[in-house]
Amino acid sequence: MVDKNEIKGAAKEMGGKVKETAGKATGNERMEAEGKVDQVEGKTQKNYGKVKDAVKDQTHSH
Incomplete structure (x- = not known):
């Protein structure tokens, strides 16, 4: 099962990536850095x- 942190991350x-690309396209260095x-x-x-998911799998399989 996929951990919620994997999805959010x-x-x-x-x-x-989108923010960085938008920053590059508009010349906004701050937005690019934030991205x-x-x-x-x-x-x-x-x-x-x-x-976390791997540890959970290991503890449940033993």
């Missing part, structure tokens, strides 16, 4: 969810 990462930060936060949250 993936959404934040995707939103960050990059959102992507890193999203990846971190997604990976946290994967680890």
Whole structure:
């Protein structure tokens, strides 16, 4: 089962990519930087969810 952090993290990462692209297209460096930060936060949250899910799977399989 997919952890909710994986889903939220993936959404934040995707939103960050959109924000970064919009920032590049409009020449808005702040928006571009915020998009990059959102992507890193999203990846971190997604990976946290994967680890949490893997630990849960391991504890339930034993």
